[in-house]
Amino acid sequence: MPTDALIDADILAFQAASSAEQATYWGDGMWTLHADEKEAKRKFKGMVDSILERTNCDEATLVWSSTLNWRKGVYEPYKSNRADVRKPMVLKTIREWAQEEFHSIVEGSLEGDDLLGILATDPALDGKYIVCTIDKDMRSVPASHYNFGKDEFFEVSEFEADKYHMLQTLSGDPTDGYSGCTGIGPKTAEKILIAAIEEGTPWAKPEDMKALYWKHIVKAYEKAGLSEEFALSQARVARILRHGEYDFKTGEVKLWTPAT
Structure with missing residues (x-):
């Protein structure tokens, strides 16, 4: 407790x-x-x-x-x-x-x-x-x-947290001033990630699932005329840091990197 x-x-x-x-x-x-x-x-x-x-x-x-x-x-x-x-x-x-x-x-x-x-x-x-x-x-x-x-x-489980991060990567957050993928709101983002989950069921391990998320996200961005590099910038600002992603001695942030 x-x-x-x-x-x-x-x-x-x-x-x-x-x-x-x-x-x-x-x-x-x-x-x-x-x-x-x-x-x-x-x-x-x-x-x-x-x-x-x-x-x-x-x-x-x-x-x-x-x-x-x-x-x-x-x-x-x-x-x-x-x-x-x-x-x-x-x-x-x-x-x-x-x-x-x-x-x-x-x-x-x-x-x-x-x-x-x-x-x-x-x-x-x-x-x-x-x-x-x-x-x-x-x-x-x-x-x-x-x-x-x-x-x-x-x-919030790790699976739920990772999925929510990917949802925000797609839909962006106007309050925080990053756009995500043009034309994609929360409902469409959810559908894209569900398609990734369905592709990975039942065989995908957690790291495989993360790679599938990213594959579908990049596809959505490219369909909207946006690059994978831009998608990565959105994923990185959307990421709330977790343990191991910041060095308190150097002040360096370990930027989020997609699974492959």
Whole structure:
């Protein structure tokens, strides 16, 4: 049974900072926006406490995204769609406060999602962590999960995680600014992967199945007039890192490579 809640703190900070904002109308067309820092801190702490209570965990480990991002070196437009989006007024303040107040990890050029994936799949820590987030991307991480937005507990197997990674490779993620394969949404992506599974049933071993996934994905990209190289860039940015895919000594990311 997990003893440590591994929490996506980027989401908590954003939600806490957003909830502390209030618009005020002064009349004659004049509006102002202000934020209550103390209220944001209370909200943040309350969410952490609630997660600990619901998961029955003794400790909380908060993971944060670095200001650097290795994915931009793989696919430059990654998250560029967020550049002009206004951030909550006290977000930076809440991040700095929370990183001092709670056990927190920020690392190199990693996103918080990567830290969730690396720690949750470390065999030396097997069973210690439960991943706590509302981010659907984390369904590509084989681990125990708690979605605190839906108050939902679930397990993700390695097979399910690998398949979800391939689904995102095909359909992309507009929220994160990568397109995937032109003209392919989640439903079509699912059909493509089912065709790969059917081709591999019943003989395919896990590595064979991964190779079949990639074969069908490349075929879909080429049909859309896109190269295998572009497909690989999409697969790499879609990949949430797992144990062994990052070197904490050198800060180097081991980029995902398709099975052959």
